[in-house]
Amino acid sequence: MSLLFRSRQQGASQVNISKLQRFVMFWVHNVQQALASLGELLRYPLASMMTMAVLGLSLTLPATLYVVVKNTESLGADWQNAAEITLFLRKDLTQQEVDTVHKRLSLSSAIESVRWIDKQQALSEFKEQSGFGDALAALQQNPLPDVLIVTPVAAQRSAAAARQLLSQLQQEREVAEARLDLDWLTRLEAILAVIRHGLSALALLLCVAVVLIVGNTIRLNINSKRDEIMVMKLVGATDAYIQRPFLYTGIWYGLVGGVIAWVATALIIWWISGTVAHVSELYQSQFRIEGLNFSEMMVLWLVAIGLGLLGSYLAVRKHVRTIEMT
Structure with a gap:
């Protein structure tokens, strides 16, 4: 009985160790594939930066319009409170x-x-x-x-x-x-509502464009590695393992693209802030335009990462599976 109990304990410990090893190796493989995808992007820096710049600049326009609407709403609130x-x-x-x-x-x-x-x-x-x-x-x-x-x-x-x-x-x-x-303020609120709806539609269109651009870039990358993917499938690699580097490529696009959107939005706000300050002085006002705060910057960054990941996910789900073993 004691030998049977000990053997059962050893078997349970081996199962726990194997689960722990699989868990650790899963994350090790993810880190390796993430770094490998980053190295692949660095091999072609110009092409990679162009895709990242398109992603970042596509998000710059809705981000800038959001800042303008936000400041206009705050200014309207100040005027309204001074009724x-x-x-x-x-x-x-x-x-x-x-x-x-x-x-x-x-x-x-x-x-x-x-x-x-x-x-x-x-x-x-x-x-x-x-x-x-x-x-x-x-x-x-x-x-x-x-x-x-x-x-x-x-x-x-x-x-x-x-x-x-x-x-x-x-x-x-x-x-x-x-x-x-307050009639003029009501009209201002109506105009802002139209701008907000237009901004939402524009942001949606640009997000779709970003997803399509990233997806097309990943598709070209998959086609260029068609033979390599076929060899990996022959040796037993799963679709998830093959898809992972391309997904990390989309994440890298979003990470850098989000930073580009930050910088571009900040430069535009800095460019127009001088004119806004001059107009405020003419009206004897202390109004100053405010850019994105930290939480808004984080949201912009997460949106960029999400769009990059979504575009790469749609591409790999469609194209990796279509590559059959010969």
Whole structure:
């Protein structure tokens, strides 16, 4: 019984060792094939770099457009958060009534601040800036009303919340008219939605183009090694073992292509950032264009690797199996 038990233990340990060896050798073979595919690419550096550059530059355009849309959305959000409501008060209000509505609105929890523009002050500024001072001097009454500029609190500065506050302020007895100029922002959001959909379609087309280019390159590589693949099949190599180096070639294409996309996108953003800064200074703004952050760069890199792997996978699945042993 003891001999039988020991033999069973030895057999189990041998099975465990063989499984461990197979697991280790699997990864050793993968590393060897990955390095071999890299060496194959280095044998033809010009052709390899051209394929990698096509992959990287194809991803540069959607990446750059994404940066532009992202910055435009952030700029629109800043403008939207700076929304102000203009209240034109009734002309027959007394000074005391104007002071009363001013103080009442200032105490509202939905309003951050209320700025009062006196109608006499507004008329004086209009005379100076309009160039119609003599004509306005002939007026017997001031045609301008008192104006209150209402700035909502941060929670009320979105387009929907600001419109709701506008409808509430319009119900005030002292208010003759209230305005909130957000129509242009709505149009901007609609334009951005069109750009986003166009960007998605363009990115999809370019990704398909990258897959086709990588797949065609791998197909040519497979055809050039047709005799070598046939010999490997004769000695018992599996399709998975034969396909692996070509899959790693697609991964190398994606790795380097992703870096090229990073660099090209950063150069384009750097090129246009000077012009954007100049325009911002003309409008007395501190806006600066922001490029890809680290997580977005990682996503771009993973997309490039995924496209390279997908293109190579489609090519090897179709063409390696068609090579029959003779």
